[in-house]
Amino acid sequence: MTAWWDDLVATALLGTERRQLDVGSLPPGIATxxxxxxxxxxxVLAAAATATAYRRAGALALHGVEPLxxxxxxxxxxxxxxxxxxxxxxxxxxxxxxxxxxxxxxxxHRPPGHLVPxxxxxxxxxxxxxxxxxxxxxxxxxxxxxxxxxxxxxVDRAAAxxxxxxxxxxxxxxxxxxxxxxxxxxxxxARRRDPDAAREVLAASWTAEDSxxxxxxxxxxxxxxxxxxxxFLEHALDDRRKEVRTTAVAALSALPGSALSRRMHERxxxxxxxxxxxxxxxxxxxxxxxxxxxxxxxxGIPAKPPRGSGERAWWLRQLAALAPLTAWTELTxxxxxxxxxAGLAQSDWRAEVVGGLAEAAAVQxxxxxxxxxxxxxxxxxxxxLLEAVPPDARGPLVVDLLREHAALRLDLLAAVPRPWPSxxxxxxxxxxxxxxxxxxxxxxxxxxxARRSPTHLHAEAARIAPDHPTYQRAVVDVLRxxxxxxxxxx
Amino acid sequence: MGGRxxxxxxxxxxxDATSARAGRSLSRPSPxxxxxxxxxxxxxxxxxSGKAPYQVVVDITxxxxxxxxxxxxxxxxxxxxxxxxxxxxxxxxxxxxAWATDWLTERRQRLTTPAPPSRTxxxxxxxxxxxxxxxxxxxxxxxxxxxxxxELDRWLHDQVRQGLSRLPHEGxxxxxxxxxxxxxxxxxxxxxxxxxxxxxxxxxxxxAGRALEELGLLxxxxxxxxxxxxxxxxLAETIRTRVGFTVKRESLLAGQPRIRDAWQxxxxxxxxxxxxxxxxxxxxxxxxxxxxxxxxxAVGGQSLDVGLVPGTAxxxxxxxxxxxxxxxxxxxxxxxxxxxxxxxxxxxxxxxAGSYAAALAADPFVELVPVVLSDVRPAHHDERWAxxxxxxxxxxxxxxxxxxxxxxxxxEPVTVFGEWGPRGVRVxxxxxxxxxxxx
Numbered sequence: 001m002t003a004w005w006d007d008l009v010a011t012a013l014l015g016t017e018r019r020q021l022d023v024g025s026l027p028p029g030i031a032t033x034x035x036x037x038x039x040x041x042x043x044v045l046a047a048a049a050t051a052t053a054y055r056r057a058g059a060l061a062l063h064g065v066e067p068l069x070x071x072x073x074x075x076x077x078x079x080x081x082x083x084x085x086x087x088x089x090x091x092x093x094x095x096x097x098x099x100x101x102x103x104x105x106x107x108x109h110r111p112p113g114h115l116v117p118x119x120x121x122x123x124x125x126x127x128x129x130x131x132x133x134x135x136x137x138x139x140x141x142x143x144x145x146x147x148x149x150x151x152x153x154x155v156d157r158a159a160a161x162x163x164x165x166x167x168x169x170x171x172x173x174x175x176x177x178x179x180x181x182x183x184x185x186x187x188x189x190a191r192r193r194d195p196d197a198a199r200e201v202l203a204a205s206w207t208a209e210d211s212x213x214x215x216x217x218x219x220x221x222x223x224x225x226x227x228x229x230x231x232f233l234e235h236a237l238d239d240r241r242k243e244v245r246t247t248a249v250a251a252l253s254a255l256p257g258s259a260l261s262r263r264m265h266e267r268x269x270x271x272x273x274x275x276x277x278x279x280x281x282x283x284x285x286x287x288x289x290x291x292x293x294x295x296x297x298x299x300g301i302p303a304k305p306p307r308g309s310g311e312r313a314w315w316l317r318q319l320a321a322l323a324p325l326t327a328w329t330e331l332t333x334x335x336x337x338x339x340x341x342a343g344l345a346q347s348d349w350r351a352e353v354v355g356g357l358a359e360a361a362a363v364q365x366x367x368x369x370x371x372x373x374x375x376x377x378x379x380x381x382x383x384x385l386l387e388a389v390p391p392d393a394r395g396p397l398v399v400d401l402l403r404e405h406a407a408l409r410l411d412l413l414a415a416v417p418r419p420w421p422s423x424x425x426x427x428x429x430x431x432x433x434x435x436x437x438x439x440x441x442x443x444x445x446x447x448x449x450a451r452r453s454p455t456h457l458h459a460e461a462a463r464i465a466p467d468h469p470t471y472q473r474a475v476v477d478v479l480r481x482x483x484x485x486x487x488x489x490x
Numbered sequence: 491m492g493g494r495x496x497x498x499x500x501x502x503x504x505x506d507a508t509s510a511r512a513g514r515s516l517s518r519p520s521p522x523x524x525x526x527x528x529x530x531x532x533x534x535x536x537x538x539s540g541k542a543p544y545q546v547v548v549d550i551t552x553x554x555x556x557x558x559x560x561x562x563x564x565x566x567x568x569x570x571x572x573x574x575x576x577x578x579x580x581x582x583x584x585x586x587x588a589w590a591t592d593w594l595t596e597r598r599q600r601l602t603t604p605a606p607p608s609r610t611x612x613x614x615x616x617x618x619x620x621x622x623x624x625x626x627x628x629x630x631x632x633x634x635x636x637x638x639x640x641e642l643d644r645w646l647h648d649q650v651r652q653g654l655s656r657l658p659h660e661g662x663x664x665x666x667x668x669x670x671x672x673x674x675x676x677x678x679x680x681x682x683x684x685x686x687x688x689x690x691x692x693x694x695x696x697x698a699g700r701a702l703e704e705l706g707l708l709x710x711x712x713x714x715x716x717x718x719x720x721x722x723x724x725l726a727e728t729i730r731t732r733v734g735f736t737v738k739r740e741s742l743l744a745g746q747p748r749i750r751d752a753w754q755x756x757x758x759x760x761x762x763x764x765x766x767x768x769x770x771x772x773x774x775x776x777x778x779x780x781x782x783x784x785x786x787x788a789v790g791g792q793s794l795d796v797g798l799v800p801g802t803a804x805x806x807x808x809x810x811x812x813x814x815x816x817x818x819x820x821x822x823x824x825x826x827x828x829x830x831x832x833x834x835x836x837x838x839x840x841x842x843a844g845s846y847a848a849a850l851a852a853d854p855f856v857e858l859v860p861v862v863l864s865d866v867r868p869a870h871h872d873e874r875w876a877x878x879x880x881x882x883x884x885x886x887x888x889x890x891x892x893x894x895x896x897x898x899x900x901x902e903p904v905t906v907f908g909e910w911g912p913r914g915v916r917v918x919x920x921x922x923x924x925x926x927x928x929x
Binding site for chain 1: 496497498501507510511514515518578646647648650651652653654655698699701702703705706707709710713839840843846847850851854867868869870871876878882883884885886893894895896897898899900901902912922923924927
């Protein structure tokens, strides 16, 4: 600040009784007004009045300020007007489900730049949306992430599914110096490009990886598994960390023909015996393992059961979960999963075996086994099993299951992801409309039907019960909003 | 703008986010029937949960709304929904229905006939006696203000004589007492400046400097009041405004010229002052180049006057409050939408600084002037945000993190509109690749 102003302030602070103002030191324009004043305090006030305008008028422009380096261009076409307005609306009061559906449909467009900060903010506490939000935010989001640590994390997560996302860093740089999220993203992309080379890179640094990261990296590997990965996974069975071992076991059990699968096949053979009976199908005799050898433990069968479960029952269940599903038909000579499950009906160990088989069907992604087991397991555990069924087969299967249960099973329906197959929605919607929708379960069903039914059914859904205002509001309005919101993106 | 508004502009009218959302859910054709539009109005019937549909009319020129629904939101979701439908081009031209015509005609008449004088409780028979009573009241107030400001002057004098360093120890009550006496003396404007002094005192490293600035401005008020008969009339008006005198709409209309122009609405800002919601809307005339500030007030949950939508332009008459730097204005005629340039023409940092200096030279009390800065890019300097023009001159940004500006610009040049004040620019709106954005 200028010396004369500081002098003026100092005089005012101490008071003119104690400190004299040197009017001569003031700039001429300010001094003139002050000189006219009769006595010192008034001189200070007069000078302050003029000086305030004087200083305000002159004080502002800064020099030597460098503008920020601009963001990378975003080649995507801009969002249609209505869709941009919709995004503003969705960010205004976040409905995680709707926003997630919108974002997934909007990845091919460039959002209006001024909404990108709000978008990154909206997903701060919503990990499930961060990946897709980061992709939608695009280069502008990556640029903004430089100004906020929370945004940085969102954008890193998006790079996990987007090769270009971190291309600027250079692959080797990212792998050696990136944040854990960036490294995970790099590894996922590298596995998709060249699984073997990526595995070699990982193997080179494996022992130096933080034990928690090892589990995450292995999990990434599982989604792109091939026979060449087996030695590496077999090696990971001896890892110190339990999560790493569990992931490796699951990966190996899903790898057809792996040594682990063969060992499990042999162990299973020792437990099964099939009796063929004329006209009544087969009966399978099951005998649970009587010990858990060190080799079984290494292969992922924990010796100590969880509280409340017997040792042998537990070992059997784990064995069924990890053995190749093909072993069941081969060892019993039966033709189909249905026959095997029927053959188990008399067994004392049926519950353990079915529980283990359900896990195996989910991990080994076997649709035939999944379809069979969905009919016999507790619906609460249907989610992973349904995922083993190809999407277009899920609808008819769930419709069948619902018919068999003669009820709208919320847990079963919750396991069918959006969008529901039309057949399923057409089965569920009229049954939801047939209820008064005044109890908790019905409302939850209505909500599920509204948010997961395919949007092209909105008009059909409206015609089902035109005089049921609750249904119209809870289901049809939501369905129509989803329809409009997706149409706007076309 | 001409013709239809954008969905953003419609949504800017919504009194809150809930209404905006509800309006959007009604912005599809199915619940509507009997819709139609002319150049100046639109109407329709909306099927709600009840038997009879709600009848909605919107006068676009106001805009003004009428809806038969019981909502106290203004505009209600039905009006917003209808406007959105119109904005999407889903309402066809038609002849107004009878119920729409009734309201529109009645509204036109109300606008064109002057409002009856509001204070009619005592209607003295003798107009001369009435005028004398008014003059006497005015003289009495002048005397009280003079006495109040003389007391303020002595207090100011004492502060500087004994030293400002005592102020923080004496506490808020002392300053507040001075302000309260000014309110009693019917000088609420001066009282406000004194209260601001209390807010400055003792807070921040440079408090003494800022307190001295406020003292200096108070000194200008007391001096200006003492010498008001010697001052040029507009400056005397500025002093009266600072003291706390207000000008009635009728006397503005009677005494000031109407300025007709295509006024572009550059931006607006809502503030809460003493439980009163204040919306400050900045306009700029295309032909006259004049800046204007329109204030509207609302108490509690009332909706603010939303006729002037940022991003639009209207042809209308404004009447300015007399002042050394006339900014505050009142729209006094029906507003016709006209096209608005995007982005509006602007200046560089030096030009804006120059206009602020010129404004201060005319009116030393001026706190904010409206500026349009063309081709500026965001920068981060000394831990604070700024914008830099093409000549490399920069100005600080005030008022929170500039995320919308940063997001819209991405480091590329944009045009910004904002309030230029003593500490920097507060950006209210900006124009980038995607059109206008409210900051």
